[in-house]
Amino acid sequence: MNNRISEFRKPLGLSQHRLAKMVGLKRHSIMAYENQTKIPTIKIAYEISKVLGKDIKEVFMLD
Template identity: 35%
Template structure:
């Protein structure tokens, strides 16, 4: 799954550390999500979307090629 998390994070001026703290996860989790190495659970994806006043679909894109 592809995502626009880095763009949203920068738009809201949030560091990986700060976002991780807000979500109750580690910075490593944020890094893994941003690199596409880890797909967040639905509850975590919803929390991320809520922080950025966006929909899950705005941030996370299904990789149609995979």
């Protein structure tokens, strides 16, 4: 699964740490998602997309 978390996070001025806190995670989880070494659950993917103000399909794409 590819994602555009970083692409949408940075213009909002959100750090990985801040985004993580907003969705109830640790920074290393956001880093792993951005580096695509870990895949979020659908619930977490939805929460991240909601915080970023994007549709889940814009942020996460299946390979």
